[in-house]
Amino acid sequence: MHFHSLRKPFGRSWLVPLAFVLSQGIAPAVPAQTAAFTRSLAATASSDQVVADWYRETGYRTLWTGPEDAGRRAAFLAAILSARDHGLPVARYDAAALMARLRAAETEGDRGRIEVEMTQAYLAWARDLTSGALEPRKVDAGIVREIDRIDPKTLLTRIANGNPEAVLRWLEPKSPVYLQLMKAKIGLEAQIAAGGWGAPVAARPLSPGDSGPAVVALRDRLVRMGYLAPTPVASYDRGLQIAVTAFQLAHGLTPDGVANAATLAEINQPPEARLKSVIVAMERERWMDIDRTRKHIWVNLPDFRAKIVDGGKTIFETRVVIGKNVPDQRSPEFSDEMEHMVINPSWGVPRSIIVKEYLPLLQRNPNAVSHLQVIDGRGRVVSRGSVNFAAYSAKTFPFGLRQPPSDGNALGKVKFMFPNPYNIYLHDTPSKSLFDHEVRAYSHGCIRVADPFGLAHELLSWQVDNAEAEFEAALKTGKETVVRLQEHLPVHLVYFTAYPDARGRISYRRDVYGRDAALWEALEAAGVELAGVQG
Known part of the structure; x- marks a missing residue:
């Protein structure tokens, strides 16, 4: 039987063949538009101005349900099957649900409705995948990052006129960081499915020389987490101490090789908690529209560190103090450009x-x-x-x-300015002892730098021959001196509790402001689920 022999534009005699053809994933050989189709499409799209305008401007040309749309439809349905891998809310663009509605379509009115539903699903998918599923400011007022959303008309024009597979690949995040996070997500899901990391270590603080069931539990958990090779040793030996130190370094803890209360609290975090951190980090990475190949300053607030990164390599690093965990004093998240420094600031x-x-x-x-x-x-x-x-x-x-400038000035001897509406900047401080703390959240919101002179020397070295001498000369005057940077430097204040290190292994940090917990709740409310985890 040829499908064309079933085509009848009016009457119910073609309805069953239409449903059959759609169920096979093939577009029905019916007119691209009929009066019933157009009325249904226009009515369904009337509450969505973007979609309504698109179809009106294109003469109600189909994107998904016409006979020429089979390739585009198949490519899109295949793409959104990966929504769970991206940590996105599957229900917004549920491939199975869309296919079920396609199979159930019997009338031109049905076809008009599913046409709009697929377009709305495509726009939601494209927006969420390229720039995040959440509006972060609505979740936490401290996330003031500007999100660069692609114009919906651009998204529709591309999918309408381009190769659908190529367009859908173009939407996927290309950042190596994002791909490393996705790999970690899949790995954690496999770990959870295989039973996780075993029982938590129920013990008092443990240190080298200890032995007993608690040390065995610590050993076994670190083995399952990948920090220690399988070993029959049941004592807290040198190998276990090295493994604990490696864990501490990967989690922003004091690397002393002692499993104290803070270290055990992090070791006992379940893989499900780490999976949530990774999924939130993927969402945050979707917000980041930055050029990582360009030299930039990277301040990861939960890491309490600032870095200058050039071509993916860290060329300068220092500890920092961030805002207190109280309303109005938490350091915000945003990107800007450093323009100048002030020596001997008031x-x-x-x-x-x-x-x-x-x-x-x-x-x-x-x-x-x-x-x-x-x-x-x-x-x-x-x-x-x-x-x-x-x-x-x-x-x-x-x-x-x-x-005024002085030895006791709250800004110390130098501040680094990237003018912004939030009055946030990096600066020196006379309160040096705070940098010895593991958790360093003490400021009113600005970023205090442990090695401000080193940072100043590095910045000046890009534009003068003897940076240290130039800086010292200005410092000795005791007068407020503005030094313009000939090349403005991007500054990114970010908040990642899960982030890949130089080798691609994910490091974790504590959620000092509770922002990631709030973001996870918002993602969960939007429909994001932990794969394989029973609620």
């Missing part, structure tokens, strides 16, 4: 700190915080004796506060 106290912390002190004692100058709206120093601090509220206080 500190203009942020308005929030002035009214919340210092104004109450000044109202009780006008001579409080004497290291700060009172500044009027034109930047002039105002005598404290001329100000009645008690007359003002947090809303009406008209003055600023500034700390």
Whole structure:
């Protein structure tokens, strides 16, 4: 029987053949558009302006259900079968559900509806895969990263006019980081299916020389996690100490080889928790539209470190202190460009700190915080004796506060500026002892740098012959000095609790702000599931 012999544009005599043909994944040989099809399509698309405009502007030409669309339809349905591998919400573009509706289609009205549904599924797939399934600011106000969404009309034009397989491959993230995270996701899912990492280590802190069941449990768990080769040794020997140290390095812990409480807490994290971190990291990576081949500064907030990365290699690294884990003081996530540094900076106290912390002190004692100058709206120093601090509220206080350059200046001896709406920058600090802490979340939001002079020397070395001498000369003047960077440097403040190291192995960090937990909840609410994990 030839399908063309079944084609009848009107009446129900062709309905069963239409359903049969669709069930075989082949477009029905019916007119590309009929009045019933067009009415159904237009009505279904009426609540979606983008889709409605597209079909109206293209004369209601089909993308998926016409006789010429079989290749495009098959390519799309095959592509979205990988949604789970990408950690995306399968139900938004469920291939099985779309195929079931295609099989069930009997009328031209049905065909119009499934045409729109497939277009909406394609647009959702393309958006989610290229730039993320979430609107991050709606999940956490501290995620202020600009998400570069591809124009829907561009997506529709490409799939309508291009080779469908090539277009769908073009949508897939190409970042090596993303591919390494996806590989880790698949590996963790296999590990979970095989029974995970065994029982948690129920023990007090363990150290070299210990023995007993707890040490055996620690040994076995590290073997299953891949940090230790299988061994019959039941004591905390040199091999186990090396494995613990390797684990600590991979998890941002003090690498002393001792399984203390903090280390055991991380060792006892189940693979399901790590899988969630990886899936969230994949979502974050989809937001990142950056050129990693270009030299840049990378500050991973949960890692408490800042790096200069050039061509994929770290050429400078230092510890940092980030914002406290309290509202309004958590460091935000965004990208910008470093434009200049300021040697011997003065500190203009942020308005929030002035009214919340210092104004109450000044109202009780006008001579409080004497290291700060009172500044009027034109930047002039105002005598404290001329100000009645008690007359003002947090809303009406008209003055600023500034700390001039000094050894005790809150910004230390140098700050690194990438002007942004959030008043965030990198800077030195007189509070050096905080860099010795494992968890370093103490600032009001800016990034304090443990080795600010090293960072300054590195930046200056790209534009002067003797960077250290140039910096030292400006420092010795004691005067505020602005040094422009001849080449602006991208700065990325990011938040990855799972991220590949130089060898591609995933390192994990603690969710210091709880942002990843919130993102996972949002992804789960959107329909993302842990493959193979029973809820």
